Amino acid sequence: MTVTSTPIGVLSKQLQALRSTLADCTQFRTWCGASTQAQALARIYYFDVPAPALTADAHAASVWATYRPFAVVDFWPGVANVFEHRATSAGSWDYLQSGTLWLHLEENYDTENDLLHPDEALMQFANSVGKILRRESTDDASFKGLLDLAGGGSDYLAARRHEVSELYRADEDQRTARGDFLAVDLAIEWGMG
Numbered sequence: 142m143t144v145t146s147t148p149i150g151v152l153s154k155q156l157q158a159l160r161s162t163l164a165d166c167t168q169f170r171t172w173c174g175a176s177t178q179a180q181a182l183a184r185i186y187y188f189d190v191p192a193p194a195l196t197a198d199a200h201a202a203s204v205w206a207t208y209r210p211f212a213v214v215d216f217w218p219g220v221a222n223v224f225e226h227r228a229t230s231a232g233s234w235d236y237l238q239s240g241t242l243w244l245h246l247e248e249n250y251d252t253e254n255d256l257l258h259p260d261e262a263l264m265q266f267a268n269s270v271g272k273i274l275r276r277e278s279t280d281d282a283s284f285k286g287l288l289d290l291a292g293g294g295s296d297y298l299a300a301r302r303h304e305v306s307e308l309y310r311a312d313e314d315q316r317t318a319r320g321d322f323l324a325v326d327l328a329i330e331w332g333m334g
Contacts, residue, residue: 155222156215156216158299158331159298159331160182162290162296162297163185163244164182164185167272167276167283168272172210188213189213190208199318211246212245212246216240216242217240220241221240221241221242242328244327246273247322249322250310262323263310275289287303288303305327306327
């Protein structure tokens with residue numbers, strides 16, 4: 142099932158902000174074939190891709206292929222949110238919030254065109270992920286990446302640190318269950334640290 146609840150409150154609003162920021166990234170839209178924010182948001186899922194039908198244990202590999210390319214936003218495993226009691230002014234106290242969110246990007250691996258050149262496929266994927274993060278100096282000023290948008294508006298996540306894990310290709314077990322794909326995970330820290 143796709144999440145239909147409106148994010149409210151101190152936990153879910155951060156997920157929504159990351160999702161909105163990503164949906165406004167120029168390269169993310171190009172990567173997922175979206176021309177509008179609404180189309181891009183349809184490719185960004187909360188927590189996981191929609192669950193399979195109640196009669197199925199898992200999606201078939203062919204179904205996974207139809208979801209890709211996609212992104213998932215979630216809380217980082219472990220300590221995802223911190224509420225720290227601090228003085229905000231003389232005699233006044235409040236809780237400053239910070240945390241770490243998880244961003245997963247995944248695309249189909251084109252076995253017909255890239256079977257002989259897996260490193261080329263990973264390099265092209267790395268190029269896409271890099272431009273999703275930040276525009277190149279040669280890009281038009283209207284081109285926006287996650288780092289360009291971070292904290293740039295009330296709907297955007299006030300991110301302060303992005304950690305990119307190893308880009309990887311699905312292993313043999315994953316290929317059997319979900320089809321062949323390339324993926325990367327990012328830890329995105331936000332708030333007052």
